[in-house]
Amino acid sequence: MIIQDVINHLEKLAPLHYAEDFDNVGLLVGNKNDGVKGVLVTLDTLESVVDEAIENNCNLIVSFHPIIFKGLKKINGNSYVERVVIKAIQNNIAIFAIHTALDNCLQGVNDIICNKLGLSNKKILLPKQGTIKMLTTYVPTENAASLRQALFQTGAGSIGNYENCSFNTEGTGTYQGNDNSNPTKGNRGELHEEKETKITVTFQKHLESKVLNALFNNHPYEEVAFEVTTLDNYNQTIGMGMIGELEKELPIHDFLTFLKQKMNVSVIRHSEIIKKSVKRIAVLGGSGSFAIPASKSANADVLITSDLKYHDFFSAEGQIILADIGHYESEQFTKNFLADYLSEKFTNFAVVLSMTNTNPVKYL
Template sequence: MKIKDITNFLEDFAPLKLQESYDNAGLILGDKNAEISSVLVTLDVTEAIVDEAIEKKAGLIIAHHPIVFSGLKKITGKNYIERTLIKAIKNDVAIYAAHTNLDSVTGGVNGKICEKLGLKDCKILQSSGDMLKKLVTFVPVDRAEKVREAVFTAGAGHIGNYDSCSFNIHGQGTFRGSETTNPYVGKKGEQHYENEIRLETIFPSYLQGKVINALLQAHPYEEVAYDIYSLDNKFDQIGAGMIGSLPKEKEEKTFLRQLKKTFDVKMIRHTALQDKKVKKIAVCGGSGSFLLNQAIAAGADFFVTGDFKYHQFFDAENKIVIADIGHFEGEQFTKELFYEILTNKFPKFAVHLSEVNTNPVFYF
C-alpha cells in the first residue's frame, strides 16, 4: 500500500484544514508515493519510537503530536527532534501527524475520552464558527435529483443528526448560448426559457472543493450557475472539547477513583469538591484550560483535562470541579483510536500499536 492511501483516508476522517494555525499536522517526513507494508501508531515520536518502527518493519509512523512544530534551519542532531528525524531518514521511515484536526472531530481524541468514561449524549463543547457555507445552484427539473445526490455524497446537506438536507424552489431560468456553445436544452443563438429548481444546501468550508467538483460533474449545463455564501451559524460537528453525561449520578470521590483507574494515573490535581452528585462531564484531551468557561456555561459538574496552571485553578470559583489528569494521560488512548479506524478501513493491512511509553513526566 502507498503512504498516500493511508494519509488520504486519515485526512477524510480529520481534514487538515481543521488544524489550528500554529499546528503542523500532515505528512512531516517521507514520500507519499512510497510503498509500505505496515504502520506504527503512537502518541509521540521519539528515537525509541523510530527504533520500534524499524524493528517492526513499519514504513510509516502515525502520531498525534507532530515532531516538528516550527521550521528547522539545520538538522545536525543537537536535540531529540533532529536525532529522531535523522534516524527516520536513514532508515526510510516516514512520519505523519494528526493533531488538532483530530481533536476537532466528534469521533476524534475527545470522543475516545468520552467513550472510555462511558459518557452518553455527547456533543462538542465549543462549536466552530465561520465553518459553514451555503450552496445555491439552479438545475433543470429532470436533473435535480442527480445533482442533489451528488452534492450530498460529497458531504453537503448535514444539519445535526440529519443528512440530505436541502431547500428547493421551482422557477424559470433564461439563457442564450453563442454560436460556440452546445446547450443541454434549447438552441444556440436563441433565447431559451427552462423550468428549473433553485437548490440550496449547506456544507462545511473544508469540503468546498469536493462539493463544487461534485456539482460540476453532475450538472448537465456547460456553464453552471451557482452561488456560495458564508454563514455565521455554529457547526456543532466540529470544535473543541466534548461534554456528555454519566449513565447514573456518582459521588465526586467515586468519579475521581474512576478517573484514576480508567486513565491509570497516580494522582489527580483538582479543585475543591462541591459535595454534590456528579452527572455532566466536560472533557478535553491535552491542554484544555481555554475551555473552562464553556464547561461552566454548559453546566458541567467536572472538567477533565490537563496542563492547568496554578492560578487557573482559582477560575473554577466553586462552579465546577477541575480534574487535571495530565496531558499524556488524557491523550494516551489516541493511538488506540488510530488503530481502530485504520484496521476498520484496511482490515488486511498491518497496523502496530506502539509498546513504548513516551510520557516524559514521572511521579515519585
C-alpha cells in the first residue's frame, strides 16, 4: 500500500474539493507514492506528534488541522511550524491534512458532535452553494441508454435519496463534417440529420473528471457536444454546521451540565439564559460565530461552537443561547473518528491514535 491509497479513502469520506478556499488541505509534506508503514492520526501536528510517529514506526501523519496554513518563505527552524516540517522531512514522514473538507462533510466534525449529544432529525445548518453541476449532452437515440448507464455508474444522477435521475428529450441533430472529419454517421462534406436524445444529469462537483471521462469514452461521436454548468442550488449533503433535536426537551441548566459531560469540557462560556428549556440544537465545531444568523433563522434554542468574541455574545439578541465550549474541545473526538474509519479500511498496517493532547489552551 502507498500513501495515495490512504488519501483515496480519506477523499471518499471528505472530498478535498469541498474544503474552504482559505484552507490548506491535502498532502502537505511527503511523497504520495511512498509505501505506508503505519499511520498516526492526530488533531494537530506538533513536534511531539512527529516524535510519537517515529516511536510508533508511522511514516504518515493524518492531521485534522494543517501544520502549514500560511505561505512559508523560509524553513530554518525559527517557528514551531518550520521545526515540524524539518523533523518530518528528516525522518521521511508524510503529513496529510483534511480540515474543512471534513467540516463540510455530512458524516464529519459536526455529525460527530450531534452523535455525542444524541441528536436526531439532523441536517446541514449552512448548505453549500456551487457544489452541484449539470451536464447536458446530445447522443444518437440508439446509444442513449448505454451512455446514461455509464454516467450513472460515476455517481451522476444522484439527487438526495434517489439515483439514476436524468431528463431526456428527443429531437433531431444536424452536422456537416469538413475534409478533416471522420464522422461516425454520415459522410464528410455532407449535411447529416440524426435522431438524437438530449440527456441532462446533475452531479457532485468532485465527480466532474469521472463524469466527463465516462462521457467521452461512451459517446459514439468523434466530436462530443456537451455543456457543464455550475448550479446555485444549495447542497443539502455538504456544508458547515448541523442542527438536530434532543430526544426530549431539557431544562437549560440540565442541558449545559449534560453538554459538559458529553463533550468532556470543564468550562462553557455562554450568552444570557433566555430560555427555561431547550430541544433544538445547532452545532458548529471550531470557530463558528458566522453561524449565529443561520442558527437563529433555523429556530435553534442553542448554538454550540467556539472562539466567540465579546461582541459575538451580544448578537444572540435574546433569540438564542450561544455556548462556547472551546476550539479543541469541539473537535477533540475527530481524531478518534478518523482512526476508526482508517482502521476499517486498512488491516495490513497499524493505524495509531495519537495520545498527545495538543490543546494549547489551559484552564485553572
